[in-house]
Amino acid sequence: MSGAGIANDLGRFAIAVLLRLAGWAAVLRHRARLSVHPLRERRLRRRFGIGPSTAITRDLPDVDAAAGEGDAVALTSGTAGEPKRVPYSGRRLAATRAVFVDGMLRLIARRRVRRPSLYVFGALDPDRSLSSLLVRERRAPPRFILLQAPYRAQSDPALLELKERYGASALRLLVLTLANPGMLYATNPSTLSAFLEEVEEEWEASAALVRVAVRDPRRVSPAARRILRRLASRGSEERLARVAESASPLPITAWNPAFTTYVCWTGGAVTPFLERLDRRLPAPRFRREPMYSMSTETVATIPDYRRAETAFLPAAPGVVHEFLGQSGARLRGARELEPGAVYEMVVSHPFGLRRYATGDRFRVERFVGGLPDLRFVGRRGRGWSFTGEKLTAGQVDRALRMLEAEHPGLCDEGWLALFPSNPGGAALPCYRLAAVGGDSSGLPEGLPERLDGLLGDLNLEYRAKRASGRLGEVRLSVVDRAGFLRRAAGGGPAHPDAQFKFERFYPRLWEE
Numbered sequence: 001m002s003g004a005g006i007a008n009d010l011g012r013f014a015i016a017v018l019l020r021l022a023g024w025a026a027v028l029r030h031r032a033r034l035s036v037h038p039l040r041e042r043r044l045r046r047r048f049g050i051g052p053s054t055a056i057t058r059d060l061p062d063v064d065a066a067a068g069e070g071d072a073v074a075l076t077s078g079t080a081g082e083p084k085r086v087p088y089s090g091r092r093l094a095a096t097r098a099v100f101v102d103g104m105l106r107l108i109a110r111r112r113v114r115r116p117s118l119y120v121f122g123a124l125d126p127d128r129s130l131s132s133l134l135v136r137e138r139r140a141p142p143r144f145i146l147l148q149a150p151y152r153a154q155s156d157p158a159l160l161e162l163k164e165r166y167g168a169s170a171l172r173l174l175v176l177t178l179a180n181p182g183m184l185y186a187t188n189p190s191t192l193s194a195f196l197e198e199v200e201e202e203w204e205a206s207a208a209l210v211r212v213a214v215r216d217p218r219r220v221s222p223a224a225r226r227i228l229r230r231l232a233s234r235g236s237e238e239r240l241a242r243v244a245e246s247a248s249p250l251p252i253t254a255w256n257p258a259f260t261t262y263v264c265w266t267g268g269a270v271t272p273f274l275e276r277l278d279r280r281l282p283a284p285r286f287r288r289e290p291m292y293s294m295s296t297e298t299v300a301t302i303p304d305y306r307r308a309e310t311a312f313l314p315a316a317p318g319v320v321h322e323f324l325g326q327s328g329a330r331l332r333g334a335r336e337l338e339p340g341a342v343y344e345m346v347v348s349h350p351f352g353l354r355r356y357a358t359g360d361r362f363r364v365e366r367f368v369g370g371l372p373d374l375r376f377v378g379r380r381g382r383g384w385s386f387t388g389e390k391l392t393a394g395q396v397d398r399a400l401r402m403l404e405a406e407h408p409g410l411c412d413e414g415w416l417a418l419f420p421s422n423p424g425g426a427a428l429p430c431y432r433l434a435a436v437g438g439d440s441s442g443l444p445e446g447l448p449e450r451l452d453g454l455l456g457d458l459n460l461e462y463r464a465k466r467a468s469g470r471l472g473e474v475r476l477s478v479v480d481r482a483g484f485l486r487r488a489a490g491g492g493p494a495h496p497d498a499q500f501k502f503e504r505f506y507p508r509l510w511e512e
Contacts, residue, residue, distance in 0.1 A: 005232040011147045012117055012233070019116050019148075023109025026102050030304070034369045037315055038335075044320045048348045054355050056324075056331070060297065061352045063087055074130040076296040086296050088133060092351050096299065097134060099316060103292060103303045107263070110305035111289070115182025115258045119175070120151045121191045124160070124168050130296045131187055143230055150179035150231050158223035162209060169198045170209040177210060177239050177255040178231040184262040187291065189273040190502045192264060194481060196252065196280050203249040214244040233258075252281070259286070266290040267376030270502055273415070293360070293376050298347045300360060301374050311366075311373040320348040324357065331355075337364045337372045344380050384420045384507040386429040387470045389462040391455065396505040399454040407444050417503065418451075419487065421475060421510040428472030431455070432510045435476065436484040448474040477510070 033040070045051075063073060067087035075083040088096075108116045122135040137155040146153050153159060154171060163171045172195060186192040199206045212219050213228070220228070239255050252259060262281065266274060266288075277288070292312055293300040298319060301312035314321035314334045322331045323343035337343060345358045359382075362374035383392040396418050404410050414437035421432035433448050452474040456463030465471040479487070488506060 004229050005234045005236050008147055008230070008232055009234045011144060012115070015144065015148050016116050019105065019108050023105040023107075026105040027109055027305075030102070030106060033317070034313070034315060034371065037371065041320055041333075044318070044348070048320065048350070048354055050320065050348055050354065056346060056355045056357050058357045058359070060084055060086065060356070066352050072133055073128070074133055074296050075128045084296070086130075087352075088130070089351075093133060095318065096130070096294075099292075099294075099299050099302060100134070104263075106305055107261075107289060107303070111261065111287070113182055113261050115180075115260070117148050117150065117179065117181040117258075118183045118185060119179070119181040120149070121172075121184070121186040121195065122151065124154060124163055124171070146227075146230050150175055150181060153227050153231060156223075156227055158221055158227060162220070162224055166209040166212075167205060169195055169202070169206045173199060173206050173243070173255065174209050174213060174228070174240075175231060176259075177243055178228060178233065178236045180233040180236065180239070180256055180258045182258045182260055184259060185291075186262070186264045188502060189264040189266070189270050189277055192262065193273045193276045193280075197276070200249045200280075203246075207243050207246070210240055211244045214240050253285075261287045261289060263289045263291055267293060273502065276412075293362075293374070295358065295360065297356065297358065298349055298353065300345055300347070300358065300362075300376075304368055304373075307368070311368040312375065313368060313371040314345070314374060315371060318350050322346040322348075322355070323362075334371055339364050339366055339372075342377060345374075382505065382507060384505075386420065386422070387465050389459060389465045389471065391431070391459055391462055391505075393503070393505040393507075395455065395458045399451060399458055400504055402454055403447070403451055406450070407447075410444070415502070417484070417488075417506060419506050419508065419510040423511060428470070430472030430475055432475045432477055434484060434487070434510075435478045437481045443476075443478070448476040 063085040067073060068089055071087045071089045072093070074086050074088050076086065104118065107113065120135060123129070123132050126132050126136060135152075135155075137152060140156060141149070141152045154163070154175065159171060159175075162174075184192060217225060235257075239257075243250060243255050262277075264277075267290075274288075281288070290303075290310055290312075292303045299316040300321075301314055302316050304311040304313050321334055323334070323337060323345060324331060325341065325343055331346060332343070340363070342361055342363050344361050346355055347358060348354045348356070357380075359380040361377050361380050363377050365373040365375050367373065378393060378397075383390055385391065400416050400418070403416070410416070414435055417434045417436065419432045419434060420429070422429040433451055435443055435447075452466070455474070456466060462471070466473070487510065488503075
């Protein structure tokens with residue numbers, strides 16, 4: 001395989017040169033777009049029929065009326081309640097992919113990524129999320145595509161059969177060791193963190209497929225071996241042999257030494273996973289680039305790499321961005337915002353939204369190129385109330401942060417989330433603290449009682465309802481990652497390797 005690895009890397013080098021040239025062309029195109037941004041928005045307003053009397057809505061158009069023949073339907077995460085259904089035509093999917101590709105090209109050029117081959121952590125089992133739709137393969141990718149994007153080989157039935165036999169992490173470890181990409185992408189940092197932890201904690205199972213490929217390759221089908229040869233890179237035989245012979249976990253630098261840059265979401269409540277990634281992927285050896293903000297309904301911001309710290313601008317192609325202040329008194333344009341203030345984003349775009357209030361709230365960090373640099377701070381109005389306590393996601397996040405500050409290392413092996421719980425019978429409705437992925441024996445004593453007190457300090461109505469006996473005390477449940485994924489997905493199918501949105505607070509009942 002060594003000859004194939006050298007030939008493949010020569011192809012990767014040629015592709016890298018083309019990507020850098022395309023990246024600088026994308027940088028120039030990005031600058032040109034920003035220079036005419038006010039004019040572009042005025043034209044879009046006329047096109048969408050947006051005027052002073054156009055009402056703000058929080059409801060999506062009816063999917064059955066909006067979807068065309070052949071359109072796919074993506075489901076939102078459902079973390080705020082029932083998942084919403086959003087139609088995606090081929091043109092809309094292509095436009096969404098184009099935003100991703102444009103950002104990646106500019107990242108490669110501006111940050112001078114040495115080896116810009118990319119591995120994307122997408123769900124290997126298709127689901128109805130937008131992430132799954134974006135990486136779905138309709139036909140086998142050409143060989144040169146696999147050199148640049150080795151993850152796309154995983155959609156082949158021959159490799160999926162290996163995934164069924166050995167597990168998703170085992171297949172990913174094999175592909176990463178063979179292809180040695182320089183960039184990793186995971187929409188949610190929890191996905192990348194979970195993979196690295198599983199490889200470390202379950203090394204025997206994770207390395208099993210590599211051992212088979214090295215020691216008894218005839219157990220791998222000819223079709224799979226043919227694809228794996230297309231992924232090989234210089235030195236992959238030595239790396240595979242090292243993984244196969246090691247009885248203890250190897251760091252990522254041993255099996256994917258070219259990896260230097262990873263891109264993931266950094267907004268909202270993902271701090272526990274970012275901290276865990278920092279321990280395994282420390283700077284400056286590894287560079288973390290934040291992902292731009294988007295939801296199933298719309299692309300919210302696009303990245304700007306002209307400075308050392310990436311900025312996120314409300315300049316997505318084809319989208320009109322407007323903003324509501326804390327009082328919600330009037331809509332503002334992007335250039336009317338004030339640094340340090342928090343606003344809710346309102347969007348209009350050609351795929352059916354007109355002044356749709358997204359519920360996503362952003363803080364203005366600064367202005368870059370005349371536009372605000374927006375940082376996601378959370379969802380508007382996410383909360384729960386059994387009996388008038390109106391517990392909010394912000395209060396839960398603050399209480400959990402205080403709890404973690406009191407117990408350093410509490411989330412080293414897992415994470416915490418809160419659900420409303422209504423067990424019925426003689427039990428009062430209450431809130432349930434989920435300790436996910438950790439060992440119950442390592443949890444401090446009195447954890448739910450302390451959280452109960454913190455919530456009462458932050459929410460006086462909660463304290464009053466607890467004192468009057470209308471709310472029960474916080475209960476603790478220790479669950480594994482798969483069990484939590486099922487809860488977070490609303491009881492639907494969930495796979496340990498799938499993307500999922502981590503939140504501190506899930507306003508849906510714990511009981512199924």
